[in-house]
Amino acid sequence: MSDVSDVSESSMFDTVAVANRGEIAVRVIRTLRRMGIRSVAIYSDADAGSAHVREADTAVRVGPAEAARSYLSIPDVVAAAVESGAQAVHPGYGFLSENPAFARACEEAGLVFVGPPASAIEAMGDKIRAKQTVSGAGVPVVPGRSELHGDADIEAAAADIGYPVLLKPSAGGGGKGMRLVESPDELPAAVESARREAMSAFGDDRLLLERFVETPRHIEIQVLADRHGNVIHLGERECSLQRRHQKIVEEAPSALLDEATRARMGASAVEAARAVGYVGAGTVEFIVSAREPQRFYFLEMNTRLQVEHPVTELVTGVDLVEWQLRVAAGERLSLAQHDVRAEGHAVEARVYAEDPARDFVPTGGTVLALAEPSGPHVRVDSGLLEGFTVGSDYDPMLAKVVAWGPDRTAALHRLDRALADTAVLGVTTNIPFLRALLTDADVLAGELDTGLVERKLDALVAEDAAEDAAEEFLIAAALDRLLSLWPSGPVVDPWDVPSGWRLGARAGVTLRLRAGRTEALVLVEGPPSDALVSVDDREPVAASAERDGDDLVVRGEGFGGRYGRYRRYRRARASDGTVWFARQGRAVAVGERPNLLASHAESVEVGPVTSPMPGTVLVVKVAPGDVVSAGAPLLVVEAMKMEYTITAPVDGVVSELHVQAGQQVALDQSLAVVTREEHIA
Template sequence: MFDTVLVANRGEIACRVVATLHRLGVRAVAVYTEADRGALHVRRADEALLVESYLSIDEVVRAATASGAQAVHPGYGFLSENPDLARACDAAGLVFVGPGVKALEVMADKVRAKEHVAAAGVQVIPGVALTGTGDDEAAARLGYPLLVKPSAGGGGKGMVVVDDPADLPAALAGARRVAAAAFGDDTLLLERLVRSPRHIEVQLLADGFEHVIHLGERECSLQRRHQKVIEEAPSPLLDVKTRVRIGAAACDVARSVGYVGAGTVEFLVSDEAPTEFFFMEMNTRLQVEHPVTELVTGLDLVEWQLRVAAGEPLALQQEQVVLTGHAVEARVYAEDPARDFLPSAGTVLLLEEPTGEGVRVDSSLVEGLHVGPAYDPMLAKVVAWAPTRGEAIARLDAALSRTTVLGLRTNVDFLRAVLADADVRAGRLDTGLLGRLIPTLVPRAPSAAASVAAVLARRGDARRGAGSAWRGDGWRLGDACPVRYDVGGVPVSVMGGPATDGSDATVTVGDAGPLSLRPLAPGSFELDGVVHRLPVVTDGPVTWVGEQGSAFALRVRTRREWLAEQLLSRARGDAPADPQVRAPMPGTVVSIDVASGDEVVAGQVLLTIEAMKMEHRITAPCDGAVTLSVRPAEQVALDHVVATITSTPHEGTRHEPRTDP
């Protein structure tokens, strides 16, 4: 085994690799950028070296050499499937913890990979590489619907479904930009889209002695925009015979390129014909969802990556691989489901992660961590194992209910809603299920207890900062008077004592009340006989409250503050949407589709912002003349004004005179 290994990655995967290195007694070296100076993987490594970029091969190799490492573990994403890194490691006398250059080169090019696998006798989906000329003809030959995907990509980045030939040019342009930014290669692949498919992948291990085994399959059909959200092992679809066949096919793919290490072969399986499967691609690295395989097999895949890279043979035969129970994983992202899953940024003000029997959390989170727009939005993975699939889903849901991240938006509440869906619980899955489910989901509203918790936090802050007789608890000379608040649009009235020093009070929350309120220990209270302990933290004008996995950012305003805001806001009547177009998230302007002075219509694309390796089109909220306030490549903050629309009469639009009451 190696003495020192450099981990050329960040976030939860870097933390996860460091954990195995330490368990094996190996010194772990991390790399980090300025944006990650305070990151958890930096704190957990034995040594950490600053680099300009995680994508710089020269810097990674120099850091490994300077630290005395014998090997480089690339994690996933970034340089993990880059053959140039493998060559550079070899030239520097370092071991690349991954497959050989041949496997990396063949499988990195999706077109070449499909041709190679088809020659090996594995069935593939019809597709073609795009050369930049004759794209329309190539698409017409395949037929619509089509899937556009980066040839060198992964993780769903840059993948676009095209149903109409008229949408192809814009889809190709956007996919090329994402591919170039995320992978340094804008080559694209067109594939015929298989309707209602299931995404099933097979985990492989191979040593340097031509011994290849598979560790069963994972179901990864719960995806949003081709990005996996919830994965499980084994798949509820496959029967025993199909599991053996698909595993054997995956092993054949690995042998055809002399594969060494841990890898995954991804297949599309028809839900209507579950015994048929089509090769999609091979991921020549560790997968994000590898924990579910580890939980059902009892194996540490990172350990076996290291052992094989160090020259050890696999100690297992295929017949010794036994899948026990069921495991389900949910990915926690920094995104706002209520705003079309736009990336979220902020500082982790309060963190509570679940523990318990059958629960595992792979996380990069720590209180005080700033989550910015520079990197992928995945923050953590919550995983649960149980003897049966139903028990595993229930255990995962309970674990998510105990997951609290305050200070930025996450998708935890959305994950719980997905797990509660009847089709998900029954195993009736396909890659389009989430797309159909999302429009039916209603964001969870804070309960009366959450509103009370926010008010108590605000009153407590006011008491601690009070400097006059008019205190935040409502105390005044004369008869008792209730203190009224607006909590995120919900009226809350508190009558009685301060309710922060042990005295009782009565509260009314919206239509619920009056309710008896008794403060208990700090952070907990009794509301109508029920004890609540809700995590709360204040951040300027916002009070964050965690409840059953949900995180609510509430503005707690007194009646006077609420009235002042109403007076300051001007009624818009029947006027169109706000003419100021704001950035819905921090990011970089990657393209502009109009020029200042152009006449635009509502819904027309104005520009595109890239954040966390994903592109988001910004559209005009109303008709009029546009004035841009940003340039290509400019960095913008959340709510930054990127354009202004000035209403101008134009042909075909009738403008009725305004009549003020």
């Protein structure tokens, strides 16, 4: 690994403010601590007890939970940094990290912005200008149109480029506002939605169009530049595994590129950085066709640290945050291009508060218990703490789990095992989905493209969404409940045994339990040390159960060997009585419901419409009395900076409408009711 510490620290900062939150703030603070630099956290009211506040040497409040009045408020963030005595501000990623006005405000306040000059942010932050700039430097760009004026111009440009096309906001990235349009019929709705989301996320609703590259692979090059004209690259990262145009799993190096293409792409990235006078750490993103990997096109440049930077750090040994700070302090790079060496392979998985089986809608809740993996060559960048509430105010990414191995196969296997050891009880996450993705045959073979997740989504979420998958947790919950009911002590009074006891027979308890979206009647017979558990009409499972601290330990021969003879569940109880169980990366909430004879099935006469996540109603497209068809858009709800269209579940009439635009809604809150016309009185 490369030695990057042989430079003078005479001009290094004493105090640095971190203008961000969550796992990236914790990660930056880690390097500041190692370098002996005092760290300052900023926080909103929602983050007062968060991990990054606890990790920092000091912390300053910047406003309420709403991002626009806290983390995105330039005057408040700059004032907090000045108040703390900081000499520099590290912006992390997201929020103000690519805002040239923030970079200038820092400079005007006498603070060093740990990033590129505002001119470089402006040049690369605007995708239209960025393409023109790098194209002039000889870097290949995707065919497209950027000067678009009105809907008619967009329609003509799309027809000229040819479908499918990508609609993209000019002023931002991260997948927000991006829409794939495959036919002219889809264009008007896509434009409307893309503009609205772009304005919400970036304050700019200008759009551009690009040709959609078939079987596209997303590959980016990490660059590093100092203030003395030295620019190098640290190799590539493959970021083709995405959902909603946002990355899920990233790795370094790419399994696609040969050495010649890797060198050409790296050289193009360096030229793109030079073209705008870039300084600091940045990433040049390219799109590559899996069918023609020797041909690549410039997508955009992210003028900041990337979420996926740890994989580059693990294969090169270079601490990118340290070099951001050193460059900002005026130091020269001590690395030349020929000094950069990549060893082994690294893969990163992003842990999100979301439900992949429900189209990746954001979730939330209070972290009741937390287990994060450790061990050789495993790294966790996390903003989680037990007791912390994950709300809908910010991006749903919670943590990143990263693994290194001597080769790609070893790295993928190590990451899968690390995710199996990860548990976030109290918040539904995408961990089971990530494990399914990492073990997919095409992923293992390195045959990736940005559409893989969408094509295979049903299969990737099938096990986690299936009713059979809930059986294990229903049985665990029933045994856990039996332990709570069963009398303890050396002598057991038969009258204290749970209901169902009778002379000469096993005791039985019937429970109606709900695990995730699966509800069942569970019969438990006998004592915890020798129980039979039946879920609905299935064959009973013989098992024993005991508590080990907060964990539940189950032993038995059931499940057809699927779950093994010994199972340990992490266990935590929520304030509403729900009990969470976690094992092998899956965490499921199990609640006990009244054991009623009435069916819990949905009525065939009405279609209740509920919110799939906590968020804000952006648009209401219908009014009471409107006739709608199944699948017709009713409302648009925003959560964690992403939009979700809520559609009619059945053909009928909007008989009830419970919300209006701008209203905050909770998970599963009733929004409207669609009644079949023949059932309207």
